[in-house]
Amino acid sequence: SLRTGIKSTIITSNKSFDKWHEIFGMDTVLTAALLDRLTHKSFLVNMNGxxxxxxxxxxxxxxxxxxxxxxxxxxx
Structure with missing residues (x-):
């Protein structure tokens, strides 16, 4: 919380959000909470090609x- 609004964080993945629960041991609640926090006030860049x-x-x-x-x- 000390970093909020001060520093940037970049997170990359080759998995779409709907596959992230596979990474976190099929825990959909944990994955939803994590994505909620990561995507709040964020810029999402989806690169295809x-x-x-x-x-x-x-x-x-x-x-x-x-x-x-x-x-x-x-x-x-």
Whole structure:
């Protein structure tokens, strides 16, 4: 509470809010309380699109090898 309105906090996740209960041991009450506090007076930035890191990796390794690796990992 001492930090409120004074400092910024950035939290990132690759999970949408509706999946956060999986992270916190399926405790939906805890997850709801946590999200309530985290999102109060906050800015939410939802980023969709292709991965910048994957684009960079493709250019370094050649897109054929990277596409094959991504395809294999997606199927496992």
């Amino acid at each position: 292709k991965s910048y890191r994957m684009k960079e990796t493709k250019s370094m390794m050649g897109s054929k090898n990277v596409n094959k690796a991504v395809e294999i990992s997606a199927n496992t």
